[in-house]
Amino acid sequence: MPPATPDLISPRSPRVSAARRLAKRNFRGKERLFLAEGPQAVREAATHRAGDTPTLVELFATVEAAERYADIVGEARAAGARIHLAADDVIADISTTVTPQGLVGVCRFLDTPFDDIVAARPKLVAVLAHVRDPGNAGTVLRCADAAGAEAVVLTDASVDLYNPKAVRASVGSLFHLPVAVGVPVGRAVAALRDAGVRILAADGAGEHDLDDELDHGTMGGPTAWVFGNEAWGLPEETRDLADAVVRVPIHGKAESLNLATAAAVCLYASARAQRGSGGCRSAARNQ
Numbered sequence: 001m002p003p004a005t006p007d008l009i010s011p012r013s014p015r016v017s018a019a020r021r022l023a024k025r026n027f028r029g030k031e032r033l034f035l036a037e038g039p040q041a042v043r044e045a046a047t048h049r050a051g052d053t054p055t056l057v058e059l060f061a062t063v064e065a066a067e068r069y070a071d072i073v074g075e076a077r078a079a080g081a082r083i084h085l086a087a088d089d090v091i092a093d094i095s096t097t098v099t100p101q102g103l104v105g106v107c108r109f110l111d112t113p114f115d116d117i118v119a120a121r122p123k124l125v126a127v128l129a130h131v132r133d134p135g136n137a138g139t140v141l142r143c144a145d146a147a148g149a150e151a152v153v154l155t156d157a158s159v160d161l162y163n164p165k166a167v168r169a170s171v172g173s174l175f176h177l178p179v180a181v182g183v184p185v186g187r188a189v190a191a192l193r194d195a196g197v198r199i200l201a202a203d204g205a206g207e208h209d210l211d212d213e214l215d216h217g218t219m220g221g222p223t224a225w226v227f228g229n230e231a232w233g234l235p236e237e238t239r240d241l242a243d244a245v246v247r248v249p250i251h252g253k254a255e256s257l258n259l260a261t262a263a264a265v266c267l268y269a270s271a272r273a274q275r276g277s278g279g280c281r282s283a284a285r286n287q
Contacts, residue, residue, distance in 0.1 A: 004063050006085045011093040015084065019060065019094045019106055025160050028109075033057065034162035036105040037095055039069050044172035045107045046075040054079040055175070058106035060086045060094055065102025072103065081105070096164040111161060112178035114153065118191045120178075122150035124270055125192060125224040126263065129185045129238055131158045133230050138169025139260040140227060145173035147267035152177065153224075155185045189226070189241045197222040201242035202266050203234050204256055208246045210269055219273035225266050230259045 010016070021027040022035050036045045036056075048055040059076040063085055066073050077083055086094075094104050117125070126144040131137050137159045144152050154161055161181050167174055180188075189199050202225055213219050226242060228234030239245050248257055248265050257265070 004066070004085060006063060006087040006090070011090055013090070015058075016060075016086070016090055016094060019058070019104065022106065023096050023164060025163070028160070028162050032109040034107055034109065034167065035094070035096070035164055036107050036167055037097060037103065037164065038101040038168065039065075039072055039103055040172045041167060041174075042069075042103045042105040043072045043075065044175040045105045046072060046079050046081065048110065048175040049079075050108070050110055053108065054081065055107050055110055056081045056105050057108060058082045058084070060084045060091060060104045060106075062086060062088055062091050062102040069103060076105070097168070109162065110175070110179075111181045112151070114180035114183045114188065114191070117151040117153065117178050117180050118195050120150065121195050121222070122197065123222045123274060124149040124267065125151045125153060125197065126267060127153045127155065127185070127188055127192075127224055127226045128158045129155045129188075129226050129234065130229040131227060131259065133259075134159045134163035134166035135169045136230055136259045137161070137163075138166040138171075138174070140263045141166075141170045141179065142173040143260060143264040143267055145170075145176045147264070147271040149177065149267060149271075152179045153183050153188050154179065154181045155188060156182045157185065185226070185238055186241060189224075192224045193243075195222075197224045198244075199224050199226060199242045200266070201226045201228075201234055201239050201245045202248070202262055203228065203239060203245050204247050204262075205233075206245035206247035208244045210246050210248050210266065213244075213246060214269055214273060217273075219270055220276065221274075223270045223274075225263070225270065227259060227263050
């Protein structure tokens with residue numbers, strides 16, 4: 001059998017141009033499509049569905065990547081995605097990374113209506129308020145997924161969920177849990193509180209200590225953590241919306257924790273408390 005050859009060899013191809021434009025937010029919003037790069041993200045996209053609709057629409061792959069990740073290409077084909085074998089420079093033109101991994105998927109938007117998240121009465125939620133760095137947003141989403149959170153909410157003041165850097169930083173977690181976008185922080189807090197969720201704002205200057213909250217047994221119930229901007233934290237009006245403003249204690253000499261690290265600590269603290277004796281997850285399992 002002769003070796004496979006690319007069917008897309010020009011970066012000026014209409015298909016390539018259409019995919020390349022998805023690196024820009026206005027085109028993503030118009031088409032309701034985004035890019036997922038690399039084997040992990042493409043694999044997750046290929047197996048993800050919104051109801052009966054596959055998420056992965058199109059897959060661009062170098063010949064080498066198509067051979068190396070034949071199982072992923074097979075999953076993409078089974079999902080009904082159009083498969084393009086592309087020249088290396090075509091993939092480099094579409095990709096937003098310095099060192100492309102040879103697979104780029106075009107995916108349908110998959111955010112969940114905020115009202116659906118509230119109606120599900122989640123036990124653990126991460127609310128990203130004023131988070132502007134896409135790498136941080138994606139990493140917090142990954143932390144929320146790992147900690148077992150049931151939803152993530154990006155407020156209208158936060159970065160675009162489908163920014164390529166945010167998608168990469170989520171390392172596939174974007175496809176694992178419901179994410180609502182564009183929700184005003186006041187609406188998010190009010191609706192979650194009405195659903196029986198306690199609102200905790202994470203802030204280095206918080207008057208409540210995370211260790212004390214754990215020691216006092218106050219973190220076993222449904223909880224939403226509100227995380228703020230990387231540089232200046234949460235504005236006073238957002239802190240005032242919370243039931244408590246909580247700081248992660250610094251036991252060593254570090255000046256502070258970065259956003260993603262602090263989010264991981266807070267989310268895992270809640271997850272541990274909820275899974276402990278008397279926590280809401282334990283109670284739910286016994287019903």
